[in-house]
Amino acid sequence: MIVEALKKEGVEVIFGYPGGAVIDIYDELYKTPEIKHVLVRHEQGAAHAADGYARSTGKVGVALVTSGPGATNTVTGIATAYMDSIPIVVLTGQVPTKLIGNDAFQEVDITGITRPITKHNFLVKKIEDLPKILKAAFYIAKTGRPGPVLVDLPKDIQQAKGEFNYPEEIKLRSYNPVYEPHIKQIEKAYTLLEQAERPVLMLGGGVIASNASEEAVKLAEKLNLPVVMTLMGLGAFPGEHYQALGMLGMHGTYYANMAVANCDVLLAVGARFDDRVTGKVDAFAPGAKIIHIDIDPTSIQKNVKVDVPIVADCKRALTRLLEVTKLVGRPKKYWKERFKDWWEQIDIWKKRYPLSYKEDPNYIKPQFVIEKLYELTKGEAIVATEVGQNQMWTALFYKFKYPRTLITSGGLGTMGFGFPASIGAQMGNPEKLVIDIAGDGSIQMNIQELATAMEQKLPIKIIILNNGYLGMVRQWQELFYGKRYSAVKFNVLPDFVKLAEAYGAVGIRITRPEEVEPTLKKILSMNTLVILDVHISPEEGVFPMVPAGKATTEMILV
Amino acid sequence: MSEKRHTLSVLVENTPGALARIAGLFSGRGFNIDSLCVAETLDPTLSHLTLVTHGDDQIIEQIIKQLRRLVDVYKVVNVTEEGEYVEREMALIKVRAEKENREEIFRICEIFRCKIVDVSPRSYVVEVTGDKNKLEAVIELLKPMGIKEIVRTGIIAMKREKKST
Numbered sequence: 001m002i003v004e005a006l007k008k009e010g011v012e013v014i015f016g017y018p019g020g021a022v023i024d025i026y027d028e029l030y031k032t033p034e035i036k037h038v039l040v041r042h043e044q045g046a047a048h049a050a051d052g053y054a055r056s057t058g059k060v061g062v063a064l065v066t067s068g069p070g071a072t073n074t075v076t077g078i079a080t081a082y083m084d085s086i087p088i089v090v091l092t093g094q095v096p097t098k099l100i101g102n103d104a105f106q107e108v109d110i111t112g113i114t115r116p117i118t119k120h121n122f123l124v125k126k127i128e129d130l131p132k133i134l135k136a137a138f139y140i141a142k143t144g145r146p147g148p149v150l151v152d153l154p155k156d157i158q159q160a161k162g163e164f165n166y167p168e169e170i171k172l173r174s175y176n177p178v179y180e181p182h183i184k185q186i187e188k189a190y191t192l193l194e195q196a197e198r199p200v201l202m203l204g205g206g207v208i209a210s211n212a213s214e215e216a217v218k219l220a221e222k223l224n225l226p227v228v229m230t231l232m233g234l235g236a237f238p239g240e241h242y243q244a245l246g247m248l249g250m251h252g253t254y255y256a257n258m259a260v261a262n263c264d265v266l267l268a269v270g271a272r273f274d275d276r277v278t279g280k281v282d283a284f285a286p287g288a289k290i291i292h293i294d295i296d297p298t299s300i301q302k303n304v305k306v307d308v309p310i311v312a313d314c315k316r317a318l319t320r321l322l323e324v325t326k327l328v329g330r331p332k333k334y335w336k337e338r339f340k341d342w343w344e345q346i347d348i349w350k351k352r353y354p355l356s357y358k359e360d361p362n363y364i365k366p367q368f369v370i371e372k373l374y375e376l377t378k379g380e381a382i383v384a385t386e387v388g389q390n391q392m393w394t395a396l397f398y399k400f401k402y403p404r405t406l407i408t409s410g411g412l413g414t415m416g417f418g419f420p421a422s423i424g425a426q427m428g429n430p431e432k433l434v435i436d437i438a439g440d441g442s443i444q445m446n447i448q449e450l451a452t453a454m455e456q457k458l459p460i461k462i463i464i465l466n467n468g469y470l471g472m473v474r475q476w477q478e479l480f481y482g483k484r485y486s487a488v489k490f491n492v493l494p495d496f497v498k499l500a501e502a503y504g505a506v507g508i509r510i511t512r513p514e515e516v517e518p519t520l521k522k523i524l525s526m527n528t529l530v531i532l533d534v535h536i537s538p539e540e541g542v543f544p545m546v547p548a549g550k551a552t553t554e555m556i557l558v
Numbered sequence: 559m560s561e562k563r564h565t566l567s568v569l570v571e572n573t574p575g576a577l578a579r580i581a582g583l584f585s586g587r588g589f590n591i592d593s594l595c596v597a598e599t600l601d602p603t604l605s606h607l608t609l610v611t612h613g614d615d616q617i618i619e620q621i622i623k624q625l626r627r628l629v630d631v632y633k634v635v636n637v638t639e640e641g642e643y644v645e646r647e648m649a650l651i652k653v654r655a656e657k658e659n660r661e662e663i664f665r666i667c668e669i670f671r672c673k674i675v676d677v678s679p680r681s682y683v684v685e686v687t688g689d690k691n692k693l694e695a696v697i698e699l700l701k702p703m704g705i706k707e708i709v710r711t712g713i714i715a716m717k718r719e720k721k722s723t
Contacts, residue, residue: 115579116586120629123574140629174571174632298623301616 001127001164002091002153003028003035005134008166011035011062013053013427015046019066021093021106024158038427038456041448043070045420047077048446050088052421054081055407056382057428058211060141061088067095068106071152072113076414078148079117083411084232085209087146089137096156097125111152119147124154127162135170144177145296146209177295181312186320188308189267189291190328193223196265198342200285201225202248205232205410206270206294206314208403213237215318216269222325224335226346228256230271231395232410239379239399245346246355249277250546251392254353257544257552259346260285269293270314273303274411275548283551293317353544353557355396363537364513366390366465370397372517373435373463376524381433382407384422386442387415388472390465392542394437416445419462423449426458433461433524440466440493450503453529461523462531464496467538475541479556500531509533562638563592564618565645565715568607568625569633572598576605576630583628589613589621593647593712604632608714635717642718648687648711650675651697654704655682666699681706 002025006014013036018026029037040046043065050061065074071092081088095104111121120140122133137149193199201220207213213236220227220243227237228248237244245256260266266288271277278284281304291308292300300309310317357367370393373381379401385391385408400406407425409417418436426434436443443464453460470488477485500507506528510519516534523530544555570576577596584591592610599606611621618636625634637643655663655677663682667674670692676683686696690713697708 111575112578115575115582121575172629175629296627298620298627301619 001130001162002134002158003032004164005131005166006035006062007032009060009134009138011060013038014062014064015040015049015053015424016064017043017046017066017070019070019093019106021067021070021095021155022064022091022153022158024155025064025091025093025153036427038423038452040420040452042446043073044077044416045423045446045449045452047074047088047090048080048414048417048420049424049427050090051077051081051086051417052384052407052424053428054086054088054424055421056404056425058404059428060138061086061424062091063088064091065093066106067093067110068108070106071108071110075113075117078114078150080409080412080414080417081148082117082119084205084409085146086148087141088148089141090148090150092150092152093158094123094152094154097154098156100154111150114150117148118150119145121150121152123152124157127157127160130157130162131164131166132170135167136172139170139172140175144175145206178311179295179313179316181293181310181317181320183320185308185310186317186324189310189321190324192265192289192291192308193267194328197339198263198345199223199225199265199267199339200259200263201227202230202260202266202268202271203227203233203236204230204269204271207233207236208270210270210295210314211403212270212315212318213403215315215322217241219318219322219325222322222332222335224332224339224343225267226259226343228252228260230274230277230410231408233271234395234406235400235403238401240401245350247395249552250279250548251396251542251544252546252552253355253396254544254555254557255346255349257546257555258349261551261553262345263288265289265291267291267293269318270295272296272299275303278303279546279550279552283553356558357543358558360537361513364510364516364534366393366534366536366540367397368513369463369465369516369520369534369536370394370437372520374398376517376520377433377435379405381405381435382422382425382429384408384418384425384434384436386418386436386438387413388439388442388470389467389475389540389542390437390439390442392472393465396542415442419443419460420446420449420452422460423453423456423458426453426460427456434458435461435463438462438464439471440464440468440490441470444494447499450500450505450529454503454505458529459527460529462529464531464533465536466493466496466533467536467540468493469538471540472542474539478539478541479545480547496531496533500529505529505531507531507533509535511535561612561614562618563610563612564639565637565643565713566609566611566622566625567635567637567715568609568631569599570605570607571630571632572603572605573630577607579628579630580607580609580625583624584611587620587624589617595712595714608712610713637715637717640717643715644718645689645713645715646687647690647693647713648685649693649697650709651684651686651700651705652707653682653684653700654706655680659703663700663703666696670696672696
């Protein structure tokens, strides 16, 4: 019945790991060739892979694991998806209903454990409820502000026979996400933009989640708005577009942070004003009237005071805003002229501190690797990252062109996310080039998934920016803790080339700057999994940087 | 911004986990619960929950929005902000009732319209219903006699209907 429901939901692939409490589902899967099962090597990998699949395709990702430790191993993966509003459904096995609460073998209260990190979760207690709950799980995961949903399935429920009436539609009286914006609010937003002298458009992950990039680009181009993006928003607006100022926040560009700090109207779409974005809240866009579009009312007025709140789906809100703009009918030329002085100022900032790094003939610079990678892939690849310096260098130097091409753990900042997520992304996009930008720390956190990727013959390219350090923590220690490098140096690192070979993949190591381009070219043309171990300058930092709790204008630039 | 006490009336799906989800929301986000009272409604698939909390306007707004965000929550009303309302709480107070103070306890009960619901040779159980102020007044007056135990229900509240049509 469960597998039948998955078929009805159009599930093509499941990431999972079997065990005693899900053996009945696996027996059913054995007879269901139309659903592809990817056997991971650790359940955390299953959750991240489902997540990577969801981020890159926009569909719901599915993970299937057994009870007890199988279920608890998914917790980090679920929390990662929750923080970034990613639609996944996690199916966990559970001990038979009559044993629940008994401390039975491999029993754990997984609905209790995951309550604060799921959008919703269910424990199925009666076979009659099963179809409705599974329908609801997928519906809740993908509608409104998306998020992970967990369904706990006791073994006797899996074995029970019952009438299978899978509902075509579902209506939940207590769950009614608002999609359509209040038109009065849209008009107010437009009026503010009309009165603005120095506007900024800020795009967050919600723009990508609601597939609203096209509308965002249209609006920005029509009104001549400078565009900044949060980490989760990268790709919502083409990174190389003249109007793109890149990422804002702690590791944002100088000109993005300056533009936001000096703007008089900030139109924020699908962003939640996380502390990494705002820095010191009182000093964030201090002179600006803020228009905030978000599907989740709790995101609005949570961290910053908003002048025009708009609760709506980003796509619909931007569409309405475009309609109002059209109705008023000011020509493009008008907006060009209107914000000319503002753009002149921004161009001064851009020239003053462009995004840069110091070149060094003796060392490979990580920024250079990412720049070259962007050039060679022309921005057509799906790029997953781990967490730390590798993530920030990628965010700054890879100019994401399209939505859903950056797969990164923004909210939770989960090390070990990128590689299993890229397995999910490659499963969902077999024809695309998938790259995982890793650090030598992060990659070791889910290295076991190499076997999974090899088994599925996935030609993922793992590029390890290897500095032998937990680089981001080292950078903080260097800047704010008197260079006391506590527990950040790896004295033992595996030989990543041999490690790749041990799994039957290709491993290559480079240590000289002149090797970067030819080697990247070579591996990008290979149709196999490659680990490229890039030895980078060991004490390279990520800049610009706003120290935690400081105003975003107080940047350390190099 | 000043902190204020708010009484919220919440209708939730009568499902296992709904209450845990609400309690978890308050502890996880650092909100306060002063009192909480839950019971079935006319519709057995819905539970009614009266929750008293305090905080400044922004916190109360967040609490209400966060509650509404829960998939199981059907309706949230901030009773305190919606005009006139009736608020009641009940307490059972076990008080030492020696020969010399029985008269006095009786008198207090009469003035406050309390009931004595259990009598033993050395103690009474007093049932008192009213708003927070009344309960506290009774408790203060009974204290000198020697209160052995108090159990309170927590507050329930209901909006008053409009007086004119």
